[in-house]
Amino acid sequence: MDGDLARNKTEGAVVAEEQARLLKVMGNPWRLRILALLVEEPRQVGDLEAALGLGQAYVSQQLARLRAEGVVEGERNGRAVHYRIVDPRVPSVLKALCR
Amino acid sequence: MDGDLARNKTEGAVVAEEQARLLKVMGNPWRLRILALLVEEPRQVGDLEAALGLGQAYVSQQLARLRAEGVVEGERNGRAVHYRIVDPRVPSVLKALCR
């Protein structure tokens, strides 16, 4: 069902777009470092701020971008929000970068 | 030698920038598909053009970008230029995306 003639994009193109979105959102030094920290263990925004020496708003913005792409998720605990990685490809990609 | 006080960027930041550059250049659907083809075997520009249904100039541009980042290299053979992947992390990252 749903043969190639009925589609405007081939399956290969759709897959590549999806994969490229992940690489693109990981392709920024600060987001990459945030992910490298989160892959170790979930952390709250303030922890990331302190670990990277970045401003609060900036970290929140990058987390919003990662959230929008379905890479991380935040859960509220009192006033803090704990973030964790939800895309299983992220740890694999991070390891691949160390080859 | 070259302690932290003498640097403007920490080592972690330098590494992250280098890794992010790779992910960024891979984070475009067409370049990703080009790399997926080249990882199978080296190919000339016209092959990529045909395989992806893209214009010649466009493919050359993307190859130039990949070359500029040290991801691929081209070698002339008569009038054709054969491209191959030279960054060893590329195959690993491509595999990681399939998790």
Next chain:
DNA sequence: AAAACATATGCAAAGTTTTGAATAGGAAAT
């Protein structure tokens, strides 16, 4: 309820990427 704390959002200027169209270069065949 006000203050203090932790996080999120909106906005905008500067910079970068994307993409197409035109053109240039290099090698081989006629």
Next chain:
DNA sequence: ATTTCCTATTCAAAACTTTGCATATGTTTT
């Protein structure tokens, strides 16, 4: 030497990213 084939470069407009600053929201403590 001219043509043909294959690849590379240049230019420019539109779209998107980056980054900082100001401000808003939600939560706990006083």
